[in-house]
Amino acid sequence: MAAPQDEVWSVWLRSLLAALALFGLVTTALAADRKLGIGRTASPHEIAGWDIDVRPDGQGLPPGRGSVKEGEALYVGKCAACHGEFGESAGRWPQVAGGAGSLKSSDPVKTVGSYFAHLSTVIDYVRRAMPFGDAQSLTEDELYAVVAYTLFLNDIVDENFVLSRETFDRVKMPNAGGFHDDDRETAEKAFWNPQPCMTDCKPEVRITGRARVIDVTPDDKAIRRSVD
Amino acid sequence: MDKDAPKRAARRRFLRAAGSAAAALAGGPALAGNLKNLPPNVPEWTRALGDGVAVRPYGKPSKHEAHVVRRDVQWLTASRESSVSFTPLHELDGIITPNGLCFERHHGGIAEIDPEDYRLIVHGLVERELIFTLADLKRFPRVNRIHFLECAANSGMEWRGAQLNGCQYTHGMVHCVEYTGVPLRVLLAEAGVKPNAKWLLAEGADSAAMSRSIPLAKAMDDCLVAYRMNGEMLRPEQGYPARLVVPGWEGNVWVKWLRRLKLGDEPWFAREETSKYTDLMADGKARQFTFVMDAKSVITSPSPQAPLRQKGFTVISGLAWSGRGKITRVDVSLDGGKNWREAKIDGLVLDKACVRFYAETEWTGGEMLLQSRAIDETGYVQPTKSELRKIRGVNSIYHNNGIQTWLVKPNGEVENVEVS
Numbered sequence: 001m002a003a004p005q006d007e008v009w010s011v012w013l014r015s016l017l018a019a020l021a022l023f024g025l026v027t028t029a030l031a032a033d034r035k036l037g038i039g040r041t042a043s044p045h046e047i048a049g050w051d052i053d054v055r056p057d058g059q060g061l062p063p064g065r066g067s068v069k070e071g072e073a074l075y076v077g078k079c080a081a082c083h084g085e086f087g088e089s090a091g092r093w094p095q096v097a098g099g100a101g102s103l104k105s106s107d108p109v110k111t112v113g114s115y116f117a118h119l120s121t122v123i124d125y126v127r128r129a130m131p132f133g134d135a136q137s138l139t140e141d142e143l144y145a146v147v148a149y150t151l152f153l154n155d156i157v158d159e160n161f162v163l164s165r166e167t168f169d170r171v172k173m174p175n176a177g178g179f180h181d182d183d184r185e186t187a188e189k190a191f192w193n194p195q196p197c198m199t200d201c202k203p204e205v206r207i208t209g210r211a212r213v214i215d216v217t218p219d220d221k222a223i224r225r226s227v228d
Numbered sequence: 229m230d231k232d233a234p235k236r237a238a239r240r241r242f243l244r245a246a247g248s249a250a251a252a253l254a255g256g257p258a259l260a261g262n263l264k265n266l267p268p269n270v271p272e273w274t275r276a277l278g279d280g281v282a283v284r285p286y287g288k289p290s291k292h293e294a295h296v297v298r299r300d301v302q303w304l305t306a307s308r309e310s311s312v313s314f315t316p317l318h319e320l321d322g323i324i325t326p327n328g329l330c331f332e333r334h335h336g337g338i339a340e341i342d343p344e345d346y347r348l349i350v351h352g353l354v355e356r357e358l359i360f361t362l363a364d365l366k367r368f369p370r371v372n373r374i375h376f377l378e379c380a381a382n383s384g385m386e387w388r389g390a391q392l393n394g395c396q397y398t399h400g401m402v403h404c405v406e407y408t409g410v411p412l413r414v415l416l417a418e419a420g421v422k423p424n425a426k427w428l429l430a431e432g433a434d435s436a437a438m439s440r441s442i443p444l445a446k447a448m449d450d451c452l453v454a455y456r457m458n459g460e461m462l463r464p465e466q467g468y469p470a471r472l473v474v475p476g477w478e479g480n481v482w483v484k485w486l487r488r489l490k491l492g493d494e495p496w497f498a499r500e501e502t503s504k505y506t507d508l509m510a511d512g513k514a515r516q517f518t519f520v521m522d523a524k525s526v527i528t529s530p531s532p533q534a535p536l537r538q539k540g541f542t543v544i545s546g547l548a549w550s551g552r553g554k555i556t557r558v559d560v561s562l563d564g565g566k567n568w569r570e571a572k573i574d575g576l577v578l579d580k581a582c583v584r585f586y587a588e589t590e591w592t593g594g595e596m597l598l599q600s601r602a603i604d605e606t607g608y609v610q611p612t613k614s615e616l617r618k619i620r621g622v623n624s625i626y627h628n629n630g631i632q633t634w635l636v637k638p639n640g641e642v643e644n645v646e647v648s
Contacts (some may be wrong), residue, residue: 005301009386035418038367042349042359050488053439055496082306092306108623110503118497125499129336130436135435156230176557179506182518188619191522192607194560198568203647205564205597207635211390211532211644223342 052136054124058168060125065164068152074142075149077129087111087153098152113154116132117179119171123147124168239591280285295319298329300398304385309337309435312379314400317526318534321545323575323582324376325403327458333379333401333464336435336501339485343469348453351561352429352490355420362469365455373452373473374581376549378402380478380505383628384615389528390633392645393532395473397634398644402549404582409454409472412447417488421448425491429498433487438479441495442474446519450475450580453486475518476580479625481503485501510621521551523610524629525558525585525602536591536640546571550604553581557603560587564597564633565612565645571600596636597647613646 052059076085084090087097099109108114112122127143129135138146148163156171157163163171235410265271289296298313305311315331332338345360351357382401385391392398407474416428421444428447432438442451455462462468467484474481476558480500495501495517507515525548548558559568571585585600602610613630635645 010514023364030243035420036368038418039350039360039364042357043267046359047349047357049349049433051351052437053431053490053496053498055494057494059492070547070644094306103508103514103618103623104510104623108508108512110508115503117502118546121497121502124439124496124571127501128439129435129499132336135336135437145552162296178512179514179516182515182520184515184518184520184522188611191609191611191615193609196568196601196603196609200566202566202648206648207597208648209389209646210461210635211393228240 015107018215025082027075052144054120054127056118056120058120058165061165061168061180062127062140062143063145063165064144065162066141066143066148067162068145068157068159070141071145071149074146075153078138079146079150082132084186087150102154103175103178111154112150112225113174115158115175115178117173117176119168119173120150121148122150126150230489246484254504257362258279265397273621281611288491290542293319293431296329298331301392301397301461305376307498310335312381312401314396315403316396317402317528317547318395318531320528321584323404323584324458325405325546326574327405327460327463327466330405330457330463331379331401331492333479334434334436334465338465339432339434340582341422341433341469341485344474346469348470348486348489350415350489350491352421352492352515353425354416354491355422358419360415362455364411365415365453365470366598367506368414370408370410372406372408373387373475374404374406374576374578375473375475376404376521377473377482378404378524378549378551380480380518380521380626381647382618383630383632384625384635386630387617387622387624393644395429395526395531395632396526396533399436399526399528400548402481402582403548404549405457406459407452407454407469408456408459409473412451415448415453416447420621421491424493425494427492427497429488429490429492430481430486431488432467432483432485433485433488438483438500439479439496439498440483440500442472442481444491446474446477446578453597474519476521476553478505478521504642505626505648507620507624507626509624518627519551521549522627522629523550523552523555523602523604523608524548525600525610526632527560527598528596529601529635530636530640531634532642532644535642539593541571542591544589544598546585546600547582548573548585549580549582550602550606550608553605554607555583555602556605557600558583558585559603561587561599561601562596566598568601589616591636593638595638598634599631601631 082090082093083096089095096112099111099114100115102109116122126147144163148161151157264301295320296316300311301314313332315325315329325611328568348360379401383398386398404502411454427444428442428444430442453470454473459465462471471484472482472486507518513518525546527544529545544560546556548634558571560571571587573583573585575584577583610629610631616630633645633647
């Protein structure tokens with residue numbers, strides 16, 4: 001039988017443990033749920049300068065407008081040196097026009113016209129990253145104009161088109177239906193294999209390709225596209 | 229003038245360098261070195277005093293390791309500001325990649341950010357829009373996590389067949405690092421996520437303002453806003469002073485130089501999740517939001533840049549990783565996938581991190597066709613390249629996790645090949 005002192009001792013110990021557990025809970029809660037009071041409120045003015053994203057539903061489109069005609073001069077001056085006069089690419093820079101119908105071929109050419117599913121993606125991207133080396137330098141009108149011209153180079157709009165928030169919805173991107181969500185877990189179900197073969201897994205092993213023949217195949221363009 | 233001439237010359241130079249390195253090493257036992265340094269002689273470094281402390285305030289590798297560097301393949305891209313350099317996997321062991329050797333992939337060059345002027349804005353569907361300084365980020369509760377980061381385009385050049393001779397080039401867009409940072413969940417709780425928020429836009433402060441949409445469930449699960457790698461502050465080329473860590477997911481979503489997190493109710497379809505980082509299938513349709521990096525492995529030594537130099541006892545060494553969880557097993561084949569045996573995993577086995585595996589053999593000087601095959605805790609088995617191509621075709625560019633084959637020749641040279 002336990003002596004009274006032991007009893008007292010164990011009660012004390014129990015409450016100590018409970019207190020410690022409580023303390024533990026408090027510190028965990030502090031980190032997980034409660035506001036820590038770090039950082040300060042961002043002002044609308046601060047946010048506005050960095051809030052440059054544009055979504056497919058048009059959220060984020062800036063005010064302003066730009067025509068294909070205005071875009072032509074801008075494109076020639078600010079874009080053509082890299083992307084080519086007709087969007088065909090100058091040297092090894094990305095091609096931004098053409099490639100229609102090539103996605104199934106052995107040499108798919110992905111451009112604004114052949115591959116981009118959403119007009120918002122072009123506006124969002126040019127707004128944040130182009131011209132390469134002079135990012136975020138275009139005014140909102142220039143942005144619309146140069147994107148309108150890129151659409152024109154891809155035969156998506158005619159030469160009289162003016163791009164703005166109001167006309168945004170009228171543009172139909174040719175490859176809009178070209179994408180589906182990741183389906184590896186069903187399409188590649190066979191790769192989950194509880195019993196991978198360990199012995200005599202194939203009748204013969206032949207070498208079917210060698211890197212050393214790279215000297216003749218493939219051409220630089222194919223390799224460059226592969227790393228994009 | 230033939231405008232492709234410089235490209236071709238560069239390519240020939242690259243191949244010559246790769247070829248001669250292999251040939252020189254394959255010539256038998258290593259050269260004797262300087263006899264004056266060998267016993268019974270007492271070398272210079274033993275007789276004279278060396279550099280004192282703090283002469284090298286930030287220590288660098290030995291000058292004799294100067295060849296262990298990231299390399300790029302210049303003819304791959306139009307400019308170095310939107311390009312890639314590769315981790316020299318064949319020169320490394322263990323699972324941790326040294327900071328200076330972690331591969332680089334930039335879309336607008338390296339942003340050099342003054343930490344005093346660093347700001348991170350959290351806004352959109354939150355109760356309170358917040359702005360943080362770097363000092364603020366460092367005040368949050370922090371965690372340490374070891375994770376691999378693999379570019380979705382790693383091995384992208386190999387879809388159409390064996391092309392590049394060296395695992396640095398075929399597999400070097402992966403690294404594995406210990407990160408210190410704030411769980412993204414804790415940071416977002418500070419702003420208070422509104423119930424209708426479903427997606428998060430992460431945006432960089434670089435000249436590409438690189439942006440990606442991330443499902444909120446992932447953001448609340450295991451993502452970090454990290455500011456340290458392997459103990460020290462992030463390297464500029466890895467996003468100094470703060471980047472997103474998105475364990476197991478393609479490197480492109482690990483936004484570097486992180487400046488903005490915006491909560492929204494649908495994805496943004498940014499350029500990097502539509503024009504790029506989508507996987508074009510043979511039928512001309514493309515998979516989008518293929519975030520997870522499937523299980524993958526590669527033998528790093530021997531490999532084309534690390535030929536065999538000696539017959540006899542040989543350790544085959546490699547790396548394996550999976551974006552779906554822990555690696556449970558790695559198999560190695562010496563005969564091109566006809567027969568397999570289980571390799572030995574040595575060191576830490578962590579969730580969504582690299583593991584190091586070894587297979588020991590007695591090399592008699594015969595030809596070997598080396599392969600490795602990773603298996604993860606979900607039961608996913610790394611497929612062969614032909615199994616992958618059967619489903620995806622060869623236009624996919626991204627997510628090539630097929631089994632790699634190295635041909636070891638009788639002279640010890642190793643070549644990147646494909647087998648039936």
